Amino acid sequence: MRAVRIVPPQGPLYGRVTPPGSKSITNRALLLAALAKGRSVLTGALKSKDTILMSAALRQMGVEVNEPDATTFEVIGSGRLEAPSQPLFLGNAGTAVRFLTAAAATVDGAVIVDGDEHMRKRPIAPLVAALRSLGIVANAPTDCPPVTIQGRGSFGSGRVEIDAGLSSQYVSALLMAAPLGDGPIEIALTGPDIGARGYVNLTVAAMKAFGAEVDQKDEATWFVLPTGYHATDFAIEPDASAATYLWAASALTGGDIDLGVPMDAFTQPDAEAARYISMFPNLPPVIDGSQIQDAVPTLAVLAAFNNKPVRFVGISNLRVKECDRISAVATELSRIRPGLGTEDGDDLIVAADPALAGQTLPADIETYADHRIAMSFALAGLKINGITILDPNCVGKTYPGYWDALRSLDVEVDPA
Template identity: 45%
Template sequence: MQASLPPRLAIRPRGPIDARVEVPGSKSITNRALLCAALARGESTLEGALESDDTQAMRDALAALGIPIDAAGRVWRVAGRAGALGVPSHPIDVRASGTTARFLTAAATLAPGPVVLDGTARMRERPIDDLVRALEGLGARVEILGRDGCPPVRTLGGGLEGGCAEIDARRSSQFVSALLLAAPYARREVRLRLVEGALVSRPYVDLTLRVMRDFGAECGFDGPGTLRVVAPRPYASGRHRIEPDASAAAYPFAAAAITGGRVRVPGFAADSIQADLALLGVLERMGCRVERRAAEIEVEGPPGDAGLSGVDVDMNAFPDAVLALAVVASFA
């Protein structure tokens, strides 16, 4: 039986868009900040954090590790325990959250006893063996309980010794971020060498380093293909503001580009390094005007008689902006 089509809806814009758009907080920053706050000593507050399936999975997993989190209002409060995680009596369900699974596989090694991390059927198909091998290289004890190098995984406790380890980051930069986030709690300095010097989605590792430094870590690249984290050096608690999500902001920016209008999105730091803000440079190449102020980004599309120019762009470093740009490209 053929389903009936919905009635046609005519959309007649009054003119080019001119709007100020509030965008939700960044998922990538929220989950990184949640983990840093959980490992810090004392209470941290997170303003503008994103409420989503991924961040709820991270919050619930941290709660299972003994970290009290109050997320009732716009300001979340995280009672950090200086790296002293608890040992849950049941497996932790990370659901379908890749960042939760990977970040906590590394962080759970800091617990004094075994921690099992499991997730959805799809999560059980996402390999994690590259991360586990690197953790073992830093002295952690981790077992893969799933098939073909996939979750569930069990960390056996005892912490991270530190030292130097190799990490294959050709499949996912989240493996590198996971190691970095736990590294300040190793017993000695941590150095990570990238296999073949390769690192996909480098901007997300830069974002991890930025969040870690905001919590007091001393970390960064130490020559080509090597990262260094000073340890032991616990995170410091404090008050942190989560930037808007650049992936979500891509859509109002796209609306400005298509209509020849103007959109302003507040909340971005002038030196923001979120990967998907690379879309702004692409929009400029297509004929848009982009202005980055101290706490706001403004995009204005070209006037109707000018139109958008086509571009050839490699979006490997900011893949989450592909859909928004695809819509814009259809008007070029």
């Protein structure tokens, strides 16, 4: 499909939709299972473009990855990754690129980690600098992928400092590789800023499930022992970022969509967005999106129908996601109505107007090859006539069944 048009439903949305498995947890679990010795079974997993690219890269590195059904990975590892014969191509999967860049240091040989044109614009210099400080030979001439790592069979030992201001994924990458060190490794932040810290907590929890020993000494320091990993069966919870679209759809239409799991059962950071969504149409005037970054586009579209304007702060990292999401959201909101979204430095301001609901405001929404722009702006189509989403297949990055999920709620999603 080149485009889909959303037809606003005539009433509240009711029904049951089970979100796919968490992308963040699936890619962490795939890597940890690959680094473990033995057979691990990952259930409730996400099968999407990002996780398919990760599993394909692991196969290139000598790991057996089987897919017995639509939500299960069976991973059989030897406890070590092998040098691939070809570069690892990971599309625009940021988690896979960052995680494998660090894990590649444990390989005996050279590894090239690369991505598509979008990934080649996403910074990785802080992670490369951290690897070099451990004595690992790593080069990224543009400070973005491709990265060449000369693996030496282990992750070394000692203290490594990392600037995590751009992404918490740098910290997670170092943490997951650290149990394959020659000795204990201490990972320390160089400053107070870190991307969504909750994702580091997800990483540590998954590492411990696979047998790692990780001690968080304080808010900026982690201590990891060289235990390696052991195989285990691991259940993956539904994706909280995907859930935000369904929670917002309920709020916008006054409906009740059952996700099969209560809001408070999620451990992922984006689940905190549920608290804001429950306030609609009285969202607070300022929302700090620093710890719920992937939910900001959802909340911004919801804010367009709020009773009062909303300013999103703490979101500078959104400029280096799959696209510049601050610019993209502001631009596409203003495509619906001029001035609806504006940038103020690295803040995003949504003007808000409940009277938008029920209007016909034809707008072709550019998605910038970004799944979250497509899925969040589809929500605008639940209240406004004339919303068309371009390149709708980009949702396959994390939620291939998104359009079918809306259709199951009796939302008319037509090819345009």
